[in-house]
Amino acid sequence: METTQLQSPAKRRRLSPPGISFTTDIPSQADTIHNQDLCGKIPHTDVQEENGDITMDASRVRLAGRNVAPFLAKHIPDQYAPLGAPEQHTDRDHKNHSSKFCYRHRPDLKCRRQANEPTMDQLQHEIETLPQADQQGVAHVWTLFSAAPSKQRQLMLQGILTQCCFPQLSYLSARVRELIRIDFLSALPTELAYKILCYLDTTSLCKAAQVSQRWRSVADDDVVWHRMCEQHIDTKCTKCGWGLPLLERKRLRASKRQIQLRATGRGMNMWSPNITPVPEDTHETRTKTSSSESSIFKASDEASDSDHLHVAKGSESYFTPRYRPWKDVYKDRFQVSTNWKYGRCSIKTFRGHTNGVMCLQFDDNILATGSYDSTIKIWDIETGKELRTLRGHTSGIRCLQFDDTKLISGSIDRTLKVWNWRTGECISTYSGHNGGVISLHFDATILASGSVDTTVKIWNFEDKSRFVLRGHTDWVNAVKVDSASRTVFSASDDCTIRLWDLDTKSTMKTYKGHVGQVQQVLPLPKEFDFGETDADHHHAYESDDSLSNASNQDGIASPNPSATSPFVTDFAAQDRALPPRYMLTGALDSTIRLWNVHTGQCLRTFFGHVEGIWALAADTLRVASGSEDRTTKVWDARSGGCERTYTGHLGPVTCIGLSDSRMCTGSEDCEVRMYSFKSEVGLEDEGGAGV
Helix, strand or coil, rough: CCCCCCCHHHHHHCCCCCCCCCCCCCCCCCHHHHHHCCCCCCCCCHHHHHHHHHHHHHHHHHHHHHHHHHHHHHHHHHHHCCCCCCCHHHCHHCCHHHHCCCCCCCCCCCCCCCCCHHHHHHHHHHHHHCHHHHHHHHHHHHHHHHHCCCHHHHHHHHHHHHHCCCCHHHHHHHHHHHHHCCHEEEEHHHHHHHHHHHCCCHHHHHHHHCCCCHHHHHHCCCCHHHHHHHHCCECCCCCCCCCEECCHHHHHHHHHHHHHHHHHHCCCCCCCCCCCCCCCCCCCCCCCCCCCHHHHHHHHHHHHHHHHHHHHHHHHCCCCCCCCCCHHHHHHHHHHHHHHHEEEEEEEEEEECCCEEEEEEEEECCEEEEEEECCCEEECCCCCEEEEEEEEECCCCEEECCCCCEEEEEECCCEEEEECCCCEEEEEEEECCCCCCEEEEEEEEEEEEEECCCCCEEEEEECCCCCEECCCCCCCCEEEEEECCCCCEEECCCCEEEEECCCCCCEEEECCCCCCEECCCCCCCCCCCCCCCCCHHHHHHCCCCCCCEEEEEEEEECCHHHHHHHHHHHHHHHCCCCCCCCCEEEECCCCCEECCCCCCEEEEEEECCCEEEEEEEEECEEEEECCCCCCEEECCCCCCCEEEEEECCCCCCEEEEEEEEEEEECCCEEEEEEEEEECCCCCEECCEEEE
């Protein structure tokens, strides 16, 4: 008889692992073998030898079933708890932390990983290639791991990892790298998702919007892009160094409160008329006067106030179709900023004056120019056509300024005239200077004029008063009024700049440093911020009253010199608003200087023009200058670097205007050139105008 070699128990365990079945009611293999023996299909001797092994396997199956079944019965109901059901904390949960699910496998959270269809299809295909018994064994292993709490899962994984060979570990590493990626924006509350995305730059935010529909809805939300606009528009970003042109301030102010509520989760789909406050009126209430010039000033202020009230009375959310999404606003502003950077612009030329153009101003639709031909011309910017000509002065026009209702001009004929520029009517004429009027500026009801007679004259349209400021020893080429602080800036051919107090009618501070006649003075907006620690301190000059010392008693430079200067202390003692902190000046010494108004220090000097500077304009992002050398330069006010140089005029550039997307220059060649940097069709890339 052929003998059968029996396998050792250990070897049999390796060939037929326990756990084939985990239920006690499965038919035993011993019964099956016995039935086969009765049919005479298996030799009796082999049956006896194998019967013992099969009986032992059946015993192990029954033992595994008795041990595993309670485990599954205990944990499976917890695993398949109703979705969305409130979490019930029991004493056992508090005592046994291993019973808690990790955040990925909690059934009541939407952040559970979604099944990967290709992976599941591949898994199904591979398991179908196995025998039925092997399929059952693999399925039971999956069920056992799925039902196990977190602590037991970790133990199982540790045991499996200790038995894995390098190819298996390599497979795990490749798969885990993909599986541990988490869609955190879907898992987190919306307000936290907004907070995270607000830290991204523009490029990263646009890429985030391409991840999924959920990411796109959050990344394109107005909360995120409003913050992006607020951080970059009309200012230089401290993180990336980029700045975008000015945004419509009223919309930015009107929507800020609603954006803040949405960002904190309290304003979702909610709008209240009381959320957005009415913008503060910056002008004081006027008293009625019988004179025509008083009524026209009052009409101007009422028009401005009604515009503000219109915004508040609307009380509609900016989410309505009448407003564009903030992402679109940012995109347009970014395109305009890029056009500025690379000199891409369209150029329109206005011809009509018969002598040099000495002054200009423009807004969205209207351009006003004054010339040595004694006329003022009003132009339509879009069409380039001349709308009307204002005649009345008997000599050249050296300065002008207009708003919604009035235009004021100054001439070499020693007079100032107030016009209704819409009709061409001259409202009134003011005389008082003993020389030609070569500069003027009005703010609210205060008008300042500078003259060849070396004086600055102040006109108050509210109480009809006027007085003279004396101190300069040569022509006063430029004046600027700051009604909030009740001060006036003036620049003169005596190479100095003065700051005047309208209350005491005296000089508060004199700024010296230019070695040529100062042609322009320009206080910068309060939003402008300059890192004084980065300034060239060797260009700093002390003022004549020795208030420009920016060091403390120990000789260490103060991080904020203006905060401790007597100048600031005096204003604080009088409970008065401070004048603008920074100003720019241009002179015939071919330089532009940036000053700290409070300390008297010259923070930076701009070099580049080869002849004297006649014109100067600036905002919070850039500075533009026109020179005797027939060029226009655009500068970075913080670094002092020249960003672009524009040519094209055949004579000295005598006047310049600047807005967020346009620049306008006038010259003695009788032409006015308008540079438009808007994202329009037909922009020229430099086009011979910018280098």
